[in-house]
Amino acid sequence: MKPKVREKKELSRRKFLKCTGTIVFAMGSSGYLLSGCGVKEEELGIAVSDGYLVVDVEKCQGCISCMLACSLVHEGTQSISLSRIQILQDSFGKFPDDLTIEQCRQCEAPACVEACPEDALTANAKFGNVRMVDKEKCTGCGSCFVACPFTPARLSVMEDSAFNNELKSLKCDLCANTPHHWDEKGGGPDGLQACVEVCPVGAIAFTGKLPAQEGNSGYKVNLRDKNWAKLGYRNS
Amino acid sequence: MNGYAGNILSINLSTRSITTIPTKKYEQWVGGHGMGSALFFDMVKDKTIDGFHPENVITLMSSPLCGTLVPSGAARTEVQGIGVQSLPIGWFTRSNFGGRFSSMLKYAGWDGIAIQGQADSRVWIDIRNDDVKIRECDDLNLWGTDTWECQKAIWKDVSGEGAYGDWIKINEKGDMTTQRPAVLAIGPAGENLSRMACLIHDAGNGAGQGGFGAVFGKKGLKAISVIGTGSIQVKDPKGLMTSRLWLKKKYSFSLKNLKINDFTFGFQSPPVPMTLYSGGKPRIGQRPQACVGCTAGCRGRYEDGIGNEAICFNSLFYLFGKTLLIQRQAADLLNRYGLNAAEMFVGELYLKKLRDLGFIGKEKAIDCPLDFNQYGELSFAEQLVKAISYRNDGKGNPHPFGDILAEGFVRAAEKWGRLQGEDSDLKTGLLKFPHWGLPMHKLERSQLDWGYGTILSDRDINEHCFDLLRAFPTYFKRSGQRLPPAEDIAQVITDKMEPFQGDKKMLDFSTENMYSEHIIKLVTWHRHYTRFWKQSAQLCDFRWPDFLNLYGPNKTGATGIAEQRFFNDVTGKGFTFLDGINLGKKIWNLDNAIWVLQGRHRDMVRFADYIYTNPGKTSSGYPQYMPGIKNGKWDYVVTSGRHFDQDRFEDFKTRFYRFQGWDEKTGCPTRKTLESLALEHVADELEKNEKIQIL
Numbered sequence: 001m002k003p004k005v006r007e008k009k010e011l012s013r014r015k016f017l018k019c020t021g022t023i024v025f026a027m028g029s030s031g032y033l034l035s036g037c038g039v040k041e042e043e044l045g046i047a048v049s050d051g052y053l054v055v056d057v058e059k060c061q062g063c064i065s066c067m068l069a070c071s072l073v074h075e076g077t078q079s080i081s082l083s084r085i086q087i088l089q090d091s092f093g094k095f096p097d098d099l100t101i102e103q104c105r106q107c108e109a110p111a112c113v114e115a116c117p118e119d120a121l122t123a124n125a126k127f128g129n130v131r132m133v134d135k136e137k138c139t140g141c142g143s144c145f146v147a148c149p150f151t152p153a154r155l156s157v158m159e160d161s162a163f164n165n166e167l168k169s170l171k172c173d174l175c176a177n178t179p180h181h182w183d184e185k186g187g188g189p190d191g192l193q194a195c196v197e198v199c200p201v202g203a204i205a206f207t208g209k210l211p212a213q214e215g216n217s218g219y220k221v222n223l224r225d226k227n228w229a230k231l232g233y234r235n236s
Numbered sequence: 237m238n239g240y241a242g243n244i245l246s247i248n249l250s251t252r253s254i255t256t257i258p259t260k261k262y263e264q265w266v267g268g269h270g271m272g273s274a275l276f277f278d279m280v281k282d283k284t285i286d287g288f289h290p291e292n293v294i295t296l297m298s299s300p301l302c303g304t305l306v307p308s309g310a311a312r313t314e315v316q317g318i319g320v321q322s323l324p325i326g327w328f329t330r331s332n333f334g335g336r337f338s339s340m341l342k343y344a345g346w347d348g349i350a351i352q353g354q355a356d357s358r359v360w361i362d363i364r365n366d367d368v369k370i371r372e373c374d375d376l377n378l379w380g381t382d383t384w385e386c387q388k389a390i391w392k393d394v395s396g397e398g399a400y401g402d403w404i405k406i407n408e409k410g411d412m413t414t415q416r417p418a419v420l421a422i423g424p425a426g427e428n429l430s431r432m433a434c435l436i437h438d439a440g441n442g443a444g445q446g447g448f449g450a451v452f453g454k455k456g457l458k459a460i461s462v463i464g465t466g467s468i469q470v471k472d473p474k475g476l477m478t479s480r481l482w483l484k485k486k487y488s489f490s491l492k493n494l495k496i497n498d499f500t501f502g503f504q505s506p507p508v509p510m511t512l513y514s515g516g517k518p519r520i521g522q523r524p525q526a527c528v529g530c531t532a533g534c535r536g537r538y539e540d541g542i543g544n545e546a547i548c549f550n551s552l553f554y555l556f557g558k559t560l561l562i563q564r565q566a567a568d569l570l571n572r573y574g575l576n577a578a579e580m581f582v583g584e585l586y587l588k589k590l591r592d593l594g595f596i597g598k599e600k601a602i603d604c605p606l607d608f609n610q611y612g613e614l615s616f617a618e619q620l621v622k623a624i625s626y627r628n629d630g631k632g633n634p635h636p637f638g639d640i641l642a643e644g645f646v647r648a649a650e651k652w653g654r655l656q657g658e659d660s661d662l663k664t665g666l667l668k669f670p671h672w673g674l675p676m677h678k679l680e681r682s683q684l685d686w687g688y689g690t691i692l693s694d695r696d697i698n699e700h701c702f703d704l705l706r707a708f709p710t711y712f713k714r715s716g717q718r719l720p721p722a723e724d725i726a727q728v729i730t731d732k733m734e735p736f737q738g739d740k741k742m743l744d745f746s747t748e749n750m751y752s753e754h755i756i757k758l759v760t761w762h763r764h765y766t767r768f769w770k771q772s773a774q775l776c777d778f779r780w781p782d783f784l785n786l787y788g789p790n791k792t793g794a795t796g797i798a799e800q801r802f803f804n805d806v807t808g809k810g811f812t813f814l815d816g817i818n819l820g821k822k823i824w825n826l827d828n829a830i831w832v833l834q835g836r837h838r839d840m841v842r843f844a845d846y847i848y849t850n851p852g853k854t855s856s857g858y859p860q861y862m863p864g865i866k867n868g869k870w871d872y873v874v875t876s877g878r879h880f881d882q883d884r885f886e887d888f889k890t891r892f893y894r895f896q897g898w899d900e901k902t903g904c905p906t907r908k909t910l911e912s913l914a915l916e917h918v919a920d921e922l923e924k925n926e927k928i929q930i931l
Binding site: 096 | 303304305307310336339343384387388400401402403411412413414415416438439440465466467468469470473474476477478480481484488489491492494496508509510511517521522523524525526527528529530531532533536537538539540541544545
């Protein structure tokens with residue numbers, strides 16, 4: 001598979017205008033702003049996810065094993081472009097800004113779900129309302145990619161060999177739909193996530209508690225304990 | 237071809253041709269070193285050429301494991317070709333670096349690169365998946381930049397200004413990634429053809445040995461950039477994930493159950509994330525930084541951005557830098573200017589001794605512009621690095637000192653007249669370059685696997701497989717800690733050393749045993765294991781082999797079980813551990829045949845004179861201990877303070893060659909041995925060049 005997406009610029013503008021309108025509406029109706037584009041939950045009627053990934057960017061050693069595990073269990077191949085979690089590094093940078101982990105937030109108000117014109121991206125009740133792509137319905141239009149308000153977008157659109165190399169959206173499903181999952185019970189909020197399990201230093205964790213949606217503090221957390229400090233790294 | 241991208245990129249800089257070699261053609265060699273040696277053998281018709289000759293081929297090879305989830309085995313790149321650093325000639329040699337270059341190369345669709353020829357202008361290679369271009373350095377003003385500036389300029393060009401941090405398109409097809417390209421670059425030292433010049437990738441991944449930075453410079457090649465968005469097929473995805481988690485659970489460090497020895501300088505198993513400078517661990521905010529797929533990062537990135545990713549000799553280079561900050565800054569200098577840290581480390585100490593003895597300085601016997609009043613300050617290290625990199629006085633003015641020293645410390649000592657007569661610095665041991673004109677690493681008279689392995693090959697082997705047998709006993713003896721019975725340790729390790737398993741005396745490092753058949757087997761096994769499992773399959777030296785393990789059952793490591801398990805998960809080849817050892821034997825024989833074709837004879841295989849006369853002393857003054865039999869009983873015996881006996885070493889060589897199935901008189905592999913390894917064409921080449929007898 002080769003990753004391809006439609007031009008983001010044009011759709012971004014449409015998305016921006018749409019979100020702007022929503023924000024104005026929300027403020028006027030004294031509703032609270034949700035993450036993503038500020039869409040109110042009751043408007044979307046999307047149940048919150050039963051699970052989330054949180055990460056510690058100061059603990060991460062940049063081995064990208066999480067990315068490789070992600071593509072392995074989902075696609076059966078090794079690829080960093082097909083990974084649903086992305087590690088970005090600057091070898092010459094200053095700690096801790098030399099590295100970041102960008103994972104899907106399973107937003108409380110997911111702009112990607114809202115943007116999908118085919119209802120292919122939904123909160124999947126079978127898997128604890130994880131925001132998941134139904135590839136049978138997905139047309140690879142890229143609306144979800146464009147709608148994601150974060151940089152980089154927490155999903156991508158790639159050619160999928162299982163669908164004659166048609167473009168399909170790729171998105172973190174907490175390993176719910178993983179043909180190559182190693183554990184009999186599989187993944188999802190009630191199972192095991194490949195990135196969490198494989199990380200050598202425990203820089204990625206699963207939580208069932210909805211993280212704070214504003215900013216990054218709910219998703220980028222401190223997972224360092226006293227044993228981490230014993231190795232000579234700060235834990236506070 | 238599970239684990240492979242499918243093609244090898246072949247670039248001739250003279251003709252500017254870019255062609256493809258199907259990896260399948262060389263698949264029998266698996267990858268890495270084996271594939272590189274085979275490619276070199278086929279592509280370089282005249283093996284006697286100098287490393288600077290345009291026809292010299294440099295190969296950069298990945299392995300089937302690169303870019304996969306194999307723990308501490310997914311990130312190395314093997315570099316081979318005729319080097320320019322060693323003496324009496326530049327041997328066909330190897331170097332190796334980590335990071336993310338080989339994985340990115342495979343994601344781009346290439347299992348390796350072979351570079352031949354010499355460009356008529358200064359160029360760099362831009363690889364974006366299957367789109368490969370030879371581009372002019374002038375377009376980005378790359379020539380003259382240091383290795384970091386060069387990489388940043390290429391990042392900017394490939395990623396697009398301001399685009400990084402988001403998904404970016406790497407080509408007109410719209411292939412996407414969030415990653416920066418992996419760039420391998422030379423600095424000013426390589427541009428100016430210093431024989432100590434190395435290749436640098438990211439901040440601190442260096443291919444130091446061989447002087448390949450100078451070979452790149454001579455070819456007019458400043459850098460290779462690669463970015464890939466593709467996938468590598470794996471035979472058994474579930475199996476690979478299961479194996480990875482098996483190793484994590486059974487044989488890797490656990491933060492919930494941390495077991496670490498106080499001594500972290502040696503290569504303990506399993507390794508824990510670590511960073512180190514001679515002045516200790518920097519006490520500032522930092523992270524451990526790991527290569528692709530590694531379980532324990534072995535270098536750091538720091539909150540001041542100084543000393544990022546420096547490791548080993550690189551971080552120890554400026555031993556007498558007055559502060560830790562200066563040591564870290566000095567490490568950066570080596571990485572930025574692109575100089576071999578091992579030679580700079582040992583060589584800098586040599587200069588200091590010459591200065592202390594009054595031989596070197598302004599208006600001294602050796603006219604030296606270095607300001608020794610600044611020794612310990614950063615300015616001294618900077619002047620030294622610049623003098624070598626620019627072949628001048630280190631301050632921008634012409635001076636023969638830098639020009640001479642850029643040729644390497646042994647060549648410089650020769651030029652300075654310090655290798656003449658009985659007072660030769662290689663007879664007194666003042667110049668600690670004991671083998672092939674290359675700097676000392678481990679105490680070769682103590683760590684026999686290291687010393688013999690180096691002199692019987694082409695370079696400081698830098699393979700830490702048995703280093704724990706010196707590191708821990710030596711430290712534990714000093715600190716009064718209790719050691720496990722030496723015989724038990726020898727038993728556990730030798731049980732894993734197929735096909736010589738169970739011969740405990742392979743690890744008897746006592747003086748009585750240092751020329752024995754058992755040590756011949758140790759050296760042979762080591763050559764075969766590393767040639768395949770480390771340098772062809774490309775398992776990392778920091779992690780493998782896993783002989784002893786603080787978490788393993790009965791503290792036994794995973795070697796002999798794990799290597800082939802991961803290899804087969806990825807490739808499906810059904811290899812046994814011994815299959816790997818046997819392929820290592822074949823590769824070892826091919827390498828030796830190449831050295832013979834270059835002109836090697838057994839008479840050239842000898843240490844510097846001081847190794848046969850001077851007792852090997854440690855820099856700390858404390859003795860070294862290793863397992864050995866003393867008065868009929870296993871113990872940890874003192875292995876420092878002894879020297880090799882020249883006659884007994886010559887006899888050792890004779891028996892070593894015999895054990896390999898080689899000509900005892902010349903050291904050349906025989907036709908019979910080569911044919912037994914399906915290397916008839918190599919025997920034919922040796923015969924054509926009158927290196928072996930025509931039957």
